Amino acid sequence: MALQIVCKTSIDVDSSIFIEIWENIFSMESHSSVYKKRIRIFILLSLIAVLGAFDAGVLWLAIxxxxxxxxxxxxxxxxxxxxxxxxxxxxxxxxxxxxxxxxxxxx
Known part of the structure; x- marks a missing residue:
C-alpha cells in the first residue's frame, strides 16, 4: 500500500514504515525501553512547549x-x-x- 503526498511533486511512501515506527515508539515489548521513555518525554515536553507558546500568545494579546x-x-x-x-x-x-x-x- 503506498501513500501519495501531493505538494508540487508526487512521492510514493510506503505507509508500513510509519506504522512500524509508531509501533516501535509506543510498544511495550521492546528491549530499548530507555529509548522509548526518552521519546515519550520528548513528545510530552514538545506538547508542553506548544501549549506554553499558545498561552504566551494569548497573554500578549490580552495585555x-x-x-x-x-x-x-x-x-x-x-x-x-x-x-x-x-x-x-x-x-x-x-x-x-x-x-x-x-x-x-x-x-
Missing amino acids: HPQVPPLYRAYYLDHSIDENNFTHQMMKQHPEGASPSDTPDSKL
Whole structure:
C-alpha cells in the first residue's frame, strides 16, 4: 500500500514504515525501553512547549488589546471623563441609529 503526498511533486511512501515506527515508539515489548521513555518525554515536553507558546500568545494579546482610541481613552487609560466620552459616542453613533447603521458594522 503506498501513500501519495501531493505538494508540487508526487512521492510514493510506503505507509508500513510509519506504522512500524509508531509501533516501535509506543510498544511495550521492546528491549530499548530507555529509548522509548526518552521519546515519550520528548513528545510530552514538545506538547508542553506548544501549549506554553499558545498561552504566551494569548497573554500578549490580552495585555496589548487592539481597540479604538475612544475606548482606550475611557476604559484603559482613564484619560477622558464620562461626560466627554458620552458626548463623543453620541457624535459617532447618533441616537436612534441601530448598530447596523454604524459605518464599522459588519452586518
